[in-house]
């Protein structure tokens with residue numbers, strides 16, 4: 088069971104950061120993942136009073152505060168038009184609406200979970216995170232970094248023209264994904280991000296010059312290449328062999344969907 092000795096609603100990011108330097112203290116997002124752990128927390132640091140919830144859309148970018156909920160991502164019109172509904176598709180099967188009403192994007196990205204739909208879809212975009220101390224870090228770099236005691240303040244998605252699609256394989260809706268795939272055609276190149284292998288999402292970029300309007304055979308071949316570049320593991324949801332086998336299928340489906348003109 089999770090035990091919390093003290094609760095502090097932070098008055099500033101500096102205060103939250105200072106409190107978070109103590110190992111026994113912890114930042115609190117929606118608390119869904121935290122509450123599953125059995126640990127003793129000194130101070131739970133609540134960021135909810137710092138105006139970090141919500142999506143600000145400008146001409147150049149979407150700025151997504153760390154306390155933004157998954158449901159806000161799912162229902163944000165501008166973000167979903169921009170991503171061809173890839174964001175909605177990535178989060179729509181995460182547990183249920185009540186859960187998504189409180190689970191935060193900050194907790195999801197900071198956690199860098201090996202099953203994360205959220206990390207997978209953001210890694211397919213031209214996106215970076217802003218941390219209180221470390222500043223801007225590309226989300227693909229952040230995905231590789233070890234969790235530290237910094238605060239993830241926001242995620243910024245630059246409005247670089249993109250074609251995107253999301254595909255996941257689940258035993259049943261609302262279960263954890265067995266495999267998660269986000270593809271994007273970004274800066275003239277196809278990117279495939281594969282998560283839930285089960286391992287942190289990783290990106291593979293096409294360097295052969297495949298065009299946006301790929302053929303089925305080209306999409307399948309790229310999917311096979313992606314599967315060769317990555318490592319897969321086994322858990323109760325599926326074997327490494329199965330995950331590797333379905334990777335080209337999901338990559339192909341996503342590329343054909345993303346390749347369609349709007």
Ligand SMILES: Cc1cc2nc3c(=O)[nH]c(=O)nc-3n(C[C@H](O)[C@H](O)[C@H](O)COP(=O)(O)OP(=O)(O)OC[C@H]3O[C@@H](n4cnc5c(N)ncnc54)[C@H](O)[C@@H]3O)c2cc1C
Nearest residue numbers: 114116117118119120121153191193194195203204239263
């Ligand atoms: C039963 C269950 C099923 C799930 N299924 C899926 C699924 O199918 N797909 C999927 O992608 N995800 C799934 N998740 C994960 C979920 O979507 C969230 O990612 C997760 O709950 C973390 O978000 P949270 O707001 O609850 O964070 P919390 O539990 O509050 O925090 C998680 C971690 O992040 C840290 N943290 C939170 N915010 C910040 C911040 N701003 N800066 C620094 N550190 C921070 C916390 O200290 C903690 O270590 C599931 C979770 C649960 C509990």
